[in-house]
Amino acid sequence: MSLRSFPGGIHPDDMKHLSRNRKIEPVPMPEKLIIPMSQHIGAPAKCIVKKGDRVRRGQKIGEAEGFVSVPVHASASGEVTAVGEAMHPFGKMLMSVTIKPDESGDTVEGWGVERPWEELSRDELKTLVREAGIVGLGGATFPTHVKLSPPPDKHINTLVINAAECEPYLTSDYRLMMEKTHELLSGIRILKKILDVEECRIGIESNKKDCFEILEKEIQAQGLAGITPILLEVKYPQGAEIQLIYALTGREVPSGKLPMDAGVVVQNAGTAIAVSEAVERNIPLTERVVTVTGSTVGTPGNYLVPFGTPLKHLLDVARADLEKTGKIIFGGPMMGMAQAFLDVPVIKGTSGVLLQALDETIKDSTYSSCLRCGKCVEICPMWLMPTRFGSLSRTGRFQECEEAGLFDCKECGSCTFVCPSHIPLTHFIKLAKFRVLEEKRRQKS
Ligand code: SF4
Ligand code: SF4
Known part of the structure; x- marks a missing residue:
């Protein structure tokens, strides 16, 4: 089976074997x-x-x-x-x-009481999501109800569920999907209703094939239309929104724009489960x-x-x-x-x-000169030139960084990971962003 993916990216050891088979366990x-x-x-x-x-x-x-x-x-x-x-x-x-x-x-009061959510309007469902305090649980923590409220001029036709969990070591989404498959699918149905979309694609990296198969089986058993799990290549940052949308739909999000400009809303798998628990069980x-x-x-x-x-x-x-x-x-x-x-x-x-x-733990913070090997450019998933950001930022030419597409950088860390000279490129990029924003604030005030 050919696996979907995106251009660029890196292949760090996923290290998920340490925790992937450990069932979810409540802490005292x-x-x-x-x-x-x-x-x-x-x-x-x-x-x-x-x-x-x-x-x-x-x-x-x-x-x-x-x-x-x-x-x-x-x-x-x-x-x-x-x-x-x-x-x-x-x-x-x-x-x-x-x-x-x-x-x-x-x-x-009302904790855990089941709710017939199919009878609720889209606005009522959105209010429940907000009142439950739900945010993107992949780590971004953007309020979910805001993502579910695109402006009227944006036509959303696809919900993408981010089940890639591409960061090495992490297995919390994997375990949730294995142990709460039913809640994941309920959450997706609720999100589809709120967004008024027919189509949902779930992106899962191929190191979670067992999870993909369970989902396929459950979707079939429940006779759910318009929900398609898709296997993705194991590659970092497969779960970054822009890369995920490209891999699953072939659509490109233009520079400086949002997924909704490509007709897509992305939600994390854990977030969909939280939506199900809030809406269906009032938790x-x-x-x-x-x-x-x-x-x-x-x-x-x-x-x-x-x-x-x-x-x-x-x-x-x-x-x-x-x-x-x-x-x-x-x-x-x-x-x-x-x-x-x-x-x-x-x-x-x-x-x-x-x-x-x-x-x-890397203690040595020294790095060598750029070798012009081009590795960072080759792997940058945003088609940027990290080496250029590095040299401009180091010499304080922050404005030029901005002109070179600084704010298209997603700070994924891939360029730092591959650099043979150990140049902390992502650090220099973050520094440049900070200084550009600081200057903008200064000019405004
Ligand atoms: S941190 Fe930014 S510049 Fe470096 S690879 Fe990721 S997106 Fe590209
Ligand atoms: S990977 Fe490092 S050494 Fe190679 S071009 Fe980029 S910054 Fe230079």
Whole structure:
């Protein structure tokens, strides 16, 4: 069978064998939950509880502020012990609510009650998605209801489900799709109804063929029309929106435009499952599956983690050896974010926690001159010239970077990965973007 793909890209070792066969396992409740009001792209939620309040699981503790925002819910019943700034995985202090969970397990009224969603209108369904606090669970954390509200002049005809999970090590989506196939298909049906589209394509990398076969069988058994799983080549970044759309539909998203300009809305597989749980069973987003993996993790696996769980608690459950660990990353090795503090909480965008041993961690930050080998240009999935960004950014010519298509770069890290001179190209690109935006803000003010 020929596998669909996109031009460029790289083939890092996928390392999924460490956790792919570990079933989803709930972690015991920690002694405290630190729940940030900012767990999504857009305006942070506004805190609506105070110290001393008693909350139930699923109760709103933060109200959405504006359209590009979502509410935040309590991940457990208990007492609010603090409201204020706490360390966030983004590396800064941000407004958070600390809850001391109790044993009651109380939930908000209506939690888990089934809902005949077929009778609801598209707007009613969208409101339920928003009120449940759902955001893109692939890591992007863009509010899902916003993606489901394209402007009237954009004609959407295809829903794409991102089930590629192309980041090495991560297996949380794979396990979810294997263990919650029914919910995934229900979520897709709900998303199709909201978007009013006939067609859905599910992109799955061929290292998850068992999952592809289960989905095909279930779609057939349920007699679902217009939902097609498609096998993709194992290649990074196969799950990046633009590359996924190209691989599945052959459509190109023009420079500076969005998937909706190609008639497509992309949702992650885990997000579709969260939509099903919110709409069908009235369960807001209070937890997620997190792959905890790496060479210093004693029990790598896929853990069901309440939002706000401190990293240290999760690492203890997974029997991590911190003495031998050189680096802790939230997400995967290509696009993840290194963490400096063990009390940062798991949030909606935490798809994985990767531990690298001391000897796996690159300490030498020196790099050599560009060899003009062209490897970075060859593999760039956005058809850019990373080597040019590198040399321009290093010499402070940020404006020229912008003219060379800087903002088309998706920061996938592939150019850094292949560079034989170990030039941190992605770092230079991020720096250039930061400086260009800073200059624009300065000019505006
Ligand atoms: S980080 Fe940017 S420039 Fe480098 S390969 Fe990825 S998209 Fe291309
Ligand atoms: S891969 Fe590195 S050495 Fe080769 S052209 Fe790109 S920047 Fe230069």
